Amino acid sequence: MDVGTLHHRSVEYFADRINAVTDDQWDRPTPCAAWTVRDLANHVTAENLWAVPLMGGATIEEVGDRFSGDLLGADPIQAALDAARAAVTAVAEGLARGGTVHLSFGETPKEEYAAQLAADHLIHGWDLAAATGQDRRLDPQVVRGIADWFAARExxxxxxxxxxxxxxxxxxxxxxxxxxxxxDADWGPAHATLIRFNAAFGAADLETALALVTDDIVFEATSPAPDGQRWEGREAVRAAWAEVMGTPGMTFTEEESFVAGDRGVVRWRYAWAGSDPGHVRGTDVLRFRDGLVSEKLSYVKG
Known part of the structure; x- marks a missing residue:
C-alpha cells in the first residue's frame, strides 16, 4: 500500500471514531493516561492543522504558535473533521509534488512525514475507540503497512x-x-477507573475516589505491622482515606501502574510535610468489579 493511501485510510478510521463521540464522553480517560478524549482529539487536530502549511513548504518558525491551545471550540467533532479533511488534501497534493517538509528535527521526506501522520491517526483512532466503547478493529492492510514502516523506527x-x-x-x-x-490491547473499564482513581488520590479528592469504589470496598492499610488495619464498606473507608488525604502537605504520586484482568497494581510515593516531613514508597494491589475498585491492599517498603 502506498503511503498516500495509508494516510488517507488511517485518517478515515480516526474520523469515523471522532464522529461517534457523544457529548458525555469528552472527559473520559484514554489509553494515553495523561489525556482525556478531548485532549487526544485536540492533539490530532493540531497535527492535521500543521500538516497543511508544512506540506505546502512552510517552516516551523513561519507557522509559529497559531495551532496552540484549544482548537476544538464549541463543536469539537466538526473542528476535528474539518482539520482532517484539509490534511488529507494537503498530504495528497504534497506527496504528488514530492520533496521534503521542515520539521523540528530537520528536513524530512514528505513520504516519511505522511507515514508518521498515518501511524498517529491509526493508533489514536484505536485509543478513541477503546475510551468510548467503539469498534476497535483495525484495517488489516493498514496495520500491515504501519507495522512494516514502524519496524525500523520503533x-x-x-x-x-x-x-x-x-x-x-x-x-x-x-x-x-x-x-x-x-x-494494552485489552484496555477497558478497569484501566479507565484506575486512571481516575489514581488522579483522585493525587488531588486529595476524597469524593471522587469514593465514587469509584464498590459499596463493599475493602481497604487494608500499610500499618500497623504485621498485617495492617482493615476497613470494610464505603463509609468506613471514607474515614480512613480522609485521614490519609488530610495529612499536612500530603502528596501522592503514581510511579507505575498496570491492569491484568480484574486485578491492578500501582507503585506510588506518598509524602507529607509538617514538623517531621518525609515520604514512603509502596504498592497497592487492587481488585475491580463492574468497573469499580472493590479491594485496595496497600504495602510499603521498610
Missing amino acids: ELYRGAGAVTDRRALSGDPQRDLLARFGR
Missing part, C-alpha cells in the same frame, strides 16, 4: 520518548502493533 521512537515500553507480543498483527506502540 527503538528510535522509544528512545526519544515518543512511545512507552513495548507490551508483550502475541503473534496477532493488530495486538502486536498496539503492543509496539505501548498499548
